[in-house]
Amino acid sequence: MNRLKPIYTEKTECQDCYKCVRACPVKAIRVVSGSAEVIPEACILCGHCTEVCPVGAKKTRDDLYLAKELLQNKPRVYASIAPSYVTEFGGLISGKLIAALKQLGFAGVSETALGAQVVSAACAQLLSRNANKVMISSACPSVVHLIEQYYPHLTGFITPLMSPLRAHATMLKKEYGEDIGIVFFGPCIAKKTETGDDFDVALTFADLRRWFTIEGVDWSNINSRETFVPTSAEEGGLYPIDGGMCDGIKACQPATDIHYMFFSGIDEIMEAFRDIDKTPYSKPIFIEALACPGGCINGPAVSSPGATAKKRYKVLTDTPPASSIHDAVTLSIGSDYAARTIIKKAHSNAEIGAALLRISKKRREDELNCGGCGYDTCRDFAAALLEEKAEPAMCVSYLRKLTQNKAAALIKAMPSGVVIVDENLKIIESNARFIEIIGGDASIVSEADPDLEGAYLERLISFHELFATALKDGSEVLIRDIHHMGKILRITIFSIQPHQVVGGILQDITEPVIQREQIIQKAAEVMKKNLTTVQQIAFLLGENAADSEVLLNSIIQSFSGKE
Template sequence: MSVIQFKEANCKNCYKCIRSCPVNAIAFKNDQAEIIHDECMLCGNCLTVCPQNAKSVNSDVEKVKKFIQKREKVYVSLAPSFISAFDHDEKWVYYALKKLGFTHIEGTANGAYQVSRQYESLLKQKKMKNIITSCCSSIILLIEKYYPQLLDQLAPVVSPMIAHAKMLRETYGQRIRVVFIGPCISKKEEFNDLQNGNQIDAVVTFDDLDKWFEEEGLYESNEIIDGLKNFDTSARIYPVPGGILKTIDRKYKKNYRSISVDGVERCMDVLQSIVEGDIENYLIEMSSCKGGCLGGPCMKHVPGGFLTARERLLNYAKRTGIQTDSGLTNTVMALTKVDLKKKFVDRSKKLDVPSEAVIQGILNSIGKFSKDKELNCGACGYHSCREKATAVFHGKAQVHMCLPYMRERAESISNIIINYTPYAIFALDEGLKIQELNKSAQQMFNLGARNMNGKSISEILPCDEFEQVLEGSESVYDEKYVYESYGLVVKQSIIKVKQHNTVIVIINDITKEEAQRQKILESRSQNIDIAQKIMEKQMTVAQEIASLLGETTAETKVALTKLKKSIMSEMGEL
């Protein structure tokens, strides 16, 4: 799992992180950015440029709190850039760390001082073609992953963090806990390097420490502690560009030309120059962050920006009475038993190179059939269309990550829909003046090819409801309206779009349907009349039949009664 994590819900497809990544170690899948851990150099650029705060750095604070709660001996190696990260002096920071429960605090500058001594030894030996400083762990990752042919020109020396951790353990015991506190993300990867022998137990960033101070209410206190024993050495100038070079004695630099380079892009430019050219006898101080460690991705910046941060550090480096070269501490003296050698490994990945046919096929899929269509605008996060196509081939990018293509496609689809819909469509401004209209509107209202833009809708359509909708808040949907001057019966929707100060009018011509409906109504009315007449006639016939049946029945009854009496009379006589 990468040290930097993306918050899935926050990613807004702006591709800014891809654009800022110097090594293209960010993939975009399922509309979500993700770090490619094996390719990442942990420079932190993506963290600092994200406008949605969609990225976070894994925190070790809870781990450190557990160390302290268990009453373990927890020692701090404090990066010298702390003086520029907090609006307090070293005595207050020392006090605050003590209040958090740390056993002992020292400056990483103690380790940096001895790393510089190792560089002096390399300069004196003059065995290396060039010497690239190995203090910045992001630069180490950059060279190991992307410039492995230059591994033999990396100074084979551990970083100040590891050097100081080894010195602390040698002085105070191997069982202590060592926590590095600094502005760097890549230190979180470095302390997990098995080659470093588990010298560091946790890495806390200045951002994390700031939140911790805030939680404990320490900013409300002005207490300090005097007598910072074994705090640090004059190598506290390390964080500024050229700071490492300033800690090396001039007499050792005569065999090599010295140069300081900061910022990933400039470092990559120099490294590429070394690969391509016959460059030698350079001592090159490299820092992936612009402004050195003072520009670290997890640097808690105080008001005043880089200039103030630099001034604070330089003033701190000039101060005496804390620790100087003439009074080396017990920690520094422990160096005699500490091995500061370092070996670097080739971590590069050999990616397949897509053929020209494959690249062109990917470009064709988004409408780039010719060179003039390759705009190389960088909106997708890549420097060129072909670079992005290569990223698609490697599964890092999605083919639709092309703003000009998607915009052109969206406009094309919307234009097709608007121009070919049978409905008349008008777009009106806040003054009910026509901004746009489609072909159906021109045909429906016999406008021909006249330019109606800027004309009032009332000049074409006499309807009071436009004003009512504009002044009110309710839109009107599918309301029947008759435009007598055009001989039209329509269903009309008047939609107010507040956020754009626009009124959209959509008109459906239902004149033919209405005429057909009237015919059907007339036909039904006629049928009802016929049915009514038939029913009345049937009732008359029924009544006549009933009347005739009634008379006949009565006569029959009389006759039968007479017959019955006659028969009964004859039987009586017998």
């Protein structure tokens, strides 16, 4: 069965904002035809892209149907609920939550924190007999993916133990039989990659809330006296906050000759991992690493992100201390981790330079490093172009230059005179036909600047007041026939930015009929040739570019005798 990956893109909803590219700590996003999609083999499933996407185009795979099928196909299915439930369902006592889950069909509800306590005891034993060694927790699947794919040389430092969830599933099967089904509920998307022999389905808290709604759970009639099986957790409930696992291990191993460190958030973890294998240590080092800042209480599938201090306090106050020191582990929870290196090709300066040329960056000063594309530097973006993870249109400055060049080319190709002025009647742009039509001083000024940029319109033509009126009134279109140097000119003035920028089209309607017909034909040819360009400019510039198409139509209509 070709299932969706845990995180995927709904392409029809993607708005080309590249926010997910900026947010992804490992840049596991590629842009294809303007749509940003996850690269499965490079993704560490931290879920940050699902949090930052402004339109919700980054989706989490819906596995709710799998849980329902499991309940239908297995006589006994147990729910394993992550310890962060105390903040996710903070206003709900545990007994009601357990009863509601049993209403859905579960035989019993157990705390994943029980598995955490087993892992803590096993870690304590490992630390006691591994002097001068660095050990990194295996509790967070996103961190494990990060190490296996991007820090393969640190794979040997991962504690050779199951995650708390897998350990909990092993515990439940030992307690209730190998034939039971197990469904996990928590704030983590990466847990979906842990399903297999140990447990069957991983759902998020969002899925659970939706399931309750679908089944119409009536909280007012829920029995609040239900309890967790086989027993309630203790210090394992601290795991969803940063430092919680360290505290759990200390409860099992009160020795003081171990250095405990904890880091949360992928950026902080990546910085912590730098040169960690090159430093000599005199004591064992245990590093707790959680992908989500502040811990699992801020996972990508929580209903209310943030308020970390409040959530942390809730976890600390709701978690009972260990009733005894755990000094033995009766479960077999060993696990191996292997490098799955992401091969990143090294690009030569010549290759990077060629890629930069594709986005019109010829000199160092052209490299603005604005970050609009989602990459920190223009050179990082150039590398992404070479790896086919990015498209030139993602570069804002390149797109602006391209648009300006196309607009300028369109204006120059037009058979009518065109001029664009600002609110001070200073010329922003014009074409050669405009200079030819108005003649006089314009021809002299154009020798210094062919586009007349910066020249004052009132010094070049006598009918500049028409432009001043259009700017003052904000008129969308103003059409007048005027006499100028023995010619009759049809002037069409249109608003580009109301009261700030207007454009004018000048047509000499006194030219011979034959020549006029030639102009009509040429204008039609220009319209046909530049239709694609006009449509693209209209897409990029909105009204301003769309006016260019209106402008061309106006020329054809005027010269076709509709005077």
